[in-house]
Amino acid sequence: MQFKTPAPPHTRLDNDVTRVMAEVLIALVPGIAAMTWYFGWGVPITLLLAITTAVATEALALWLRGRPPKATLMDLSALVTATLFTLTVPPTLPWWLSVLGMVFAIGVVKQLFGGLGYNPFNPAMAAYVFLLISYPVSLTAWPPIQELAPHPLHLMDYLGVIFGGHPPGGLTWDAVTMATPLGEMRTQLGMDHMISEIRQSPLWGDYGGRGWEWIANWYLLGGLWLLFRKAISWRIPASMLGGLLVMAGLFWMMDPESHPFPAFHLFSGGAMLGAFFIATDPVTAATTPKGQLIYGLLIGVLVFVIRTWGGYPDAVAFSVLLMNMAAPTIDQYTRPRVFGTHAREAGHED
Amino acid sequence: MSVHRYPQPSGRSRRLWRFHGGVHLPDRKALSNTRPPLRAELPGRLILPLQQHIGEAAEPLVKAGDRVLKGQLIGRPRSYVSAALHAPTSGRVTAIEDHPVPHPSGLSAPCILIEPDGEERWAELPEPMPDFGTRDPAEIRERIRWAGIVGLGGAAFPASVKLNPGRPIHTLILNGAECEPYITCDDLLMRGRPEAILEGIPILLHLTGAERCLIGIEDNKPEAIRALYEAARGDERIEVVRIPTLYPSGGEKQLIYVLTGKEVPSNGLPADIGMVCHNVGTAAAIADAVLRGRPLISRLVTVTGGGVAQPGNFEALIGTPVADLIRQAGGYTGRGDRLVLGGPMMGFALSDDGIPLHKAGNCLLLPTPEEAPDPGSALACIRCGRCAEACPVNLLPQQLYWFARAKDLDRVQDFNLFDCIECACCAQVCPSHIPLVQYYRYAKTEIWERERERRQAEHARRRHEARQARLERLERERQARLRKKKAALAKPPAKGDDPRKAAIEAAKRRAAEKRAALAAQGKTPRNTENLTPAQRRQVEAAEARRAAAAGSDTQE
Numbered sequence: 001m002q003f004k005t006p007a008p009p010h011t012r013l014d015n016d017v018t019r020v021m022a023e024v025l026i027a028l029v030p031g032i033a034a035m036t037w038y039f040g041w042g043v044p045i046t047l048l049l050a051i052t053t054a055v056a057t058e059a060l061a062l063w064l065r066g067r068p069p070k071a072t073l074m075d076l077s078a079l080v081t082a083t084l085f086t087l088t089v090p091p092t093l094p095w096w097l098s099v100l101g102m103v104f105a106i107g108v109v110k111q112l113f114g115g116l117g118y119n120p121f122n123p124a125m126a127a128y129v130f131l132l133i134s135y136p137v138s139l140t141a142w143p144p145i146q147e148l149a150p151h152p153l154h155l156m157d158y159l160g161v162i163f164g165g166h167p168p169g170g171l172t173w174d175a176v177t178m179a180t181p182l183g184e185m186r187t188q189l190g191m192d193h194m195i196s197e198i199r200q201s202p203l204w205g206d207y208g209g210r211g212w213e214w215i216a217n218w219y220l221l222g223g224l225w226l227l228f229r230k231a232i233s234w235r236i237p238a239s240m241l242g243g244l245l246v247m248a249g250l251f252w253m254m255d256p257e258s259h260p261f262p263a264f265h266l267f268s269g270g271a272m273l274g275a276f277f278i279a280t281d282p283v284t285a286a287t288t289p290k291g292q293l294i295y296g297l298l299i300g301v302l303v304f305v306i307r308t309w310g311g312y313p314d315a316v317a318f319s320v321l322l323m324n325m326a327a328p329t330i331d332q333y334t335r336p337r338v339f340g341t342h343a344r345e346a347g348h349e350d
Numbered sequence: 351m352s353v354h355r356y357p358q359p360s361g362r363s364r365r366l367w368r369f370h371g372g373v374h375l376p377d378r379k380a381l382s383n384t385r386p387p388l389r390a391e392l393p394g395r396l397i398l399p400l401q402q403h404i405g406e407a408a409e410p411l412v413k414a415g416d417r418v419l420k421g422q423l424i425g426r427p428r429s430y431v432s433a434a435l436h437a438p439t440s441g442r443v444t445a446i447e448d449h450p451v452p453h454p455s456g457l458s459a460p461c462i463l464i465e466p467d468g469e470e471r472w473a474e475l476p477e478p479m480p481d482f483g484t485r486d487p488a489e490i491r492e493r494i495r496w497a498g499i500v501g502l503g504g505a506a507f508p509a510s511v512k513l514n515p516g517r518p519i520h521t522l523i524l525n526g527a528e529c530e531p532y533i534t535c536d537d538l539l540m541r542g543r544p545e546a547i548l549e550g551i552p553i554l555l556h557l558t559g560a561e562r563c564l565i566g567i568e569d570n571k572p573e574a575i576r577a578l579y580e581a582a583r584g585d586e587r588i589e590v591v592r593i594p595t596l597y598p599s600g601g602e603k604q605l606i607y608v609l610t611g612k613e614v615p616s617n618g619l620p621a622d623i624g625m626v627c628h629n630v631g632t633a634a635a636i637a638d639a640v641l642r643g644r645p646l647i648s649r650l651v652t653v654t655g656g657g658v659a660q661p662g663n664f665e666a667l668i669g670t671p672v673a674d675l676i677r678q679a680g681g682y683t684g685r686g687d688r689l690v691l692g693g694p695m696m697g698f699a700l701s702d703d704g705i706p707l708h709k710a711g712n713c714l715l716l717p718t719p720e721e722a723p724d725p726g727s728a729l730a731c732i733r734c735g736r737c738a739e740a741c742p743v744n745l746l747p748q749q750l751y752w753f754a755r756a757k758d759l760d761r762v763q764d765f766n767l768f769d770c771i772e773c774a775c776c777a778q779v780c781p782s783h784i785p786l787v788q789y790y791r792y793a794k795t796e797i798w799e800r801e802r803e804r805r806q807a808e809h810a811r812r813r814h815e816a817r818q819a820r821l822e823r824l825e826r827e828r829q830a831r832l833r834k835k836k837a838a839l840a841k842p843p844a845k846g847d848d849p850r851k852a853a854i855e856a857a858k859r860r861a862a863e864k865r866a867a868l869a870a871q872g873k874t875p876r877n878t879e880n881l882t883p884a885q886r887r888q889v890e891a892a893e894a895r896r897a898a899a900a901g902s903d904t905q906e
């Protein structure tokens with residue numbers, strides 16, 4: 001009798017990429033819901049736009065490269081990119097910028113480098129930074145959270161903003177946007193105001209930006225679930241948040257009036273999302289255990305440095321991209337000790 | 351990697367060490383270990399590959415038409431690392447010819463084909479050695495060598511060679527871990543014949559000079575642990591150690607680490623740290639050879655998986671066609687779509703059931719598509735690092751894969767390719783379903799191939815140089831003769847001048863001859879000289895692992 005001869009192992013495999021990506025998407029659901037809760041319809045509209053464009057671009061790119069599109073589309077990675085992008089940009093982003101961003105992310109950053117697994121940069125972050133540099137105004141114009149908004153944006157308003165490019169009912173852009181907590185902090189500190197004064201602003205919540213702190217909590221929850229499912233390792237989130245916390249803590253202790261309380265850094269901008277969902281992107285992160293610790297730590301430090309002394313209020317995207325570049329080198333110098341090399345006495349932790 | 355305490359059959363707990371990575375797998379052993387092993391029927395013909403072991407093939411001692419008796423030596427080891435072969439039953443040699451053998455690439459190799467006569471008449475066997483304790487170890491090793499015993503855990507390394515480590519040994523390790531799912535032949539041997547294993551231990555201790563013996567058994571085999579524990583009571587040299595079930599605890603280096611916390615050096619052997627490791631089945635076979643004068647002609651083999659009707663274990667003659675064994679296990683259910691020799695992790699798929707059971711064949715596995723679904727085509731590596739987390743050797747499988755794929759044979763060695771034990775943990779956890787081990791095997795083969803070519807080229811270069819030197823010498827001699835002749839013709843030699851010249855000439859000639867002779871001897875090429883014995887052993891061992899088929903957890 002004849003048999004086929006597949007490669008080992010001859011077992012049911014534990015994982016597949018689709019499942020990994022699906023888990024990430026599920027873990028993002030609370031965060032998406034929170035964003036929608038605080039910012040309204042702009043979030044799901046942008047999400048839909050981004051997903052549609054991402055999938056279409058991926059299909060087109062695969063077709064152009066002569067690859068069977070089905071298996072790759074099924075891996076859900078384009079959906080993850082689209083979702084991360086959506087959660088990073090303002091919900092008022094004009095439709096064509098979402099489209100442009102996704103075409104850039106999938107078409108250029110991902111597929112031009114050979115598709116999933118070959119891209120040196122995180123596609124969502126690369127697209128965000130690309131847009132931020134090219135269209136700084138649109139990318140920094142955030143509406144306030146709904147409860148703080150003098151003119152909350154409803155479904156039709158958002159449709160008008162996103163597809164029509166103009167604020168509703170004769171309002172000016174200034175009337176519908178407001179500084180983000182991180183932006184406000186920057187501006188105020190730039191004017192030499194004291195933290196205690198700045199904290200009077202309604203933008204502040206209990207420990208982070210109002211609303212933002214809760215969004216961050218939901219990201220944290222999703223992230224912990226991923227940890228629990230062993231979908232990601234603890235190393236990058238822990239070291240990144242740790243790095244940010246230590247930096248923020250040190251400076252806060254030295255001068256609490258010109259450096260915000262460390263929790264503010266963790267819970268006001270993209271830190272939580274970044275730590276659990278962006279920095280952990282396997283394709284572009286460091287892969288060795290020690291390397292991941294260094295990689296995360298440096299991202300955390302960079303986030304603080306750029307936020308404090310750099311030209312942009314938030315810094316997760318920049319920090320991640322910078323460290324993406326360093327990842328191969330980090331891997332190179334942090335190879336684990338192979339069993340049986342420089343054999344030491346037993347019982348020592350490696 | 352860390353140390354922890356673990357409860358033992360004695361009721362106390364013991365320090366054990368935990369290696370990096372590894373995977374938990376559903377063990378599926380209950381499928382085949384619920385009934386005692388059956389004696390397999392005498393097949394219509396036996397196919398005995400001359401090479402069933404690591405090293406050189408055996409040299410046949412019979413020819414077509416010869417009658418052979420059960421236990422008769424029919425193939426003798428061709429060199430030190432080789433193994434003898436015996437007729438598993440009495441009958442007639444029908445042919446010595448190429449036949450498909452158990453090998454990942456499905457190749458054919460020389461086999462002795464025997465048609466049994468059903469009489470089971472024994473050849474005269476050598477005398478038992480109950481007094482082995484007073485005999486010279488060399489004599490006992492010779493017996494083991496005669497018996498054709500190789501590592502029965504899957505690696506098939508000649509046991510007599512392994513029992514001659516040439517270094518002081520303090521600990522003997524018996525491998526009863528049987529960490530691969532499905533396989534239960536060692537389990538049933540330990541349960542059914544613990545005394546046979548224990549008979550082997552004093553022999554092994556005597557041969558190696560070790561003072562103690564540790565028997566490592568995974569805790570998913572409580573009956574086996576109990577049986578050996580009870581049987582070993584009273585011999586304080588022996589300790590039966592219950593270890594956690596974690597694949598691949600039965601890998602030689604992994605087991606040694608789990609039990610002792612000592613790492614066998616990369617490129618090294620257990621003997622380098624004073625240990626020798628044998629499979630429990632090998633110990634029993636050694637007892638049979640030394641105490642009863644019996645050669646290795648049969649073994650326990652597990653036939654299992656949803657693809658066979660009545661999974662179980664069989665005491666089968668070496669050389670029994672696989673199809674015969676499956677028929678005795680109730681035949682095909684029609685649901686299995688692959689036939690694996692060895693366990694699901696390290697075994698390889700056979701394309702045909704006409705091949706014979708060989709000495710290292712511990713398991714025939716026929717998983718159904720539910721048990722082992724087709725993973726589909728591989729996706730790109732997403733660099734998730736799960737493979738690195740699962741690797742028991744602490745390698746970076748994704749990097750190895752990357753360099754193997756890019757055919758970067760130097761870099762792949764930099765990343766310790768040759769420390770890879772091909773356990774397939776990495777492939778098991780890879781979400782992109784990349785057949786990682788296949789890439790590593792490929793890279794190893796390429797590297798050996800390259801080495802071989804290099805050696806050959808070097809050899810050719812030396813030969814060429816030697817020839818060149820010889821021709822030059824001949825030419826010089828001719829010239830010299832010519833000169834002499836001329837000189838003789840011209841005028842009588844000037845006194846005092848010529849003898850000196852001649853002496854210098856002669857000395858020069860001698861030196862050149864010496865050089866040429868050295869080159870002509872072809873002193874082994876430089877790059878093999880540069881290989882340390884450990885490296886050479888490693889290359890051999892790895893080559894063998896693959897050739898030896900049935901690769902199982904217990905890499906003897």
Ligand code: SF4
Pocket residue numbers: 730731732733734735736737738747748751776779780781782783784
């Ligand atoms: S497990 Fe597979 S996908 Fe993940 S890093 Fe390893 S080879 Fe790549």
Ligand code: SF4
Pocket residue numbers: 740741742743744745746747750769770771772773774775776777786787790
């Ligand atoms: S097959 Fe090799 S690389 Fe993969 S886990 Fe086993 S030892 Fe590590």
